Amino acid sequence: xxxxxxxxxxxxxxxxxxxxxxxxxxxxxxxxxxxxxxxxxxxxxxxxxxxxxxxxxxxxxxxxxxxxxxxxxxxxxxxxxxxxxxxxxxxxxxxxxxxxxxxxxxxxxxxxxxxxxxxxxxxxxxxxxxxxxxxxxxxxxxxxxxxxxx
Numbered sequence: 001x002x003x004x005x006x007x008x009x010x011x012x013x014x015x016x017x018x019x020x021x022x023x024x025x026x027x028x029x030x031x032x033x034x035x036x037x038x039x040x041x042x043x044x045x046x047x048x049x050x051x052x053x054x055x056x057x058x059x060x061x062x063x064x065x066x067x068x069x070x071x072x073x074x075x076x077x078x079x080x081x082x083x084x085x086x087x088x089x090x091x092x093x094x095x096x097x098x099x100x101x102x103x104x105x106x107x108x109x110x111x112x113x114x115x116x117x118x119x120x121x122x123x124x125x126x127x128x129x130x131x132x133x134x135x136x137x138x139x140x141x142x143x144x145x146x147x148x149x150x
Contacts, residue, residue, distance in 0.1 A: 001128055006108040007139040011146040013099040017071035019146055029141035031134045052130045057082045059089050072097050088116040
């Protein structure tokens with residue numbers, strides 16, 4: 001399933017880019033993030049959990065930045081599994097930054113999410129609703145954190 005949206009950040013594009021390239025800063029904005037380990041500048045190991053309907057999951061994910069076009073575009077691919085219930089997830093995300101003045105940046109995102117197992121059987125509507133909620137929380141966190149530093 002694919003989600004696309006955009007949000008505006010009250011900060012210059014360089015500040016937004018630096019924030020998005022800092023795994024600990026971004027990790028603090030990922031709903032349910034439990035741990036982020038930096039493997040190298042383009043690879044991370046992330047553990048993140050969520051409750052979807054009656055299922056609680058905690059995914060151990062390998063994340064790779066697959067495209068880096070400083071300071072405009074960042075693409076990542078994440079794949080993971082919940083070791084307890086063996087649910088799997090695959091997530092591709094693209095963030096595109098566009099300056100809209102010296103201190104305002106528009107951020108467009110596109111997320112392609114694939115879920116497998118019991119989680120997939122919950123149905124498109126339930127999963128899409130939860131994923132949309134998490135995307136809004138992520139964007140709001142970035143906006144809030146960068147507004148404080150601007």
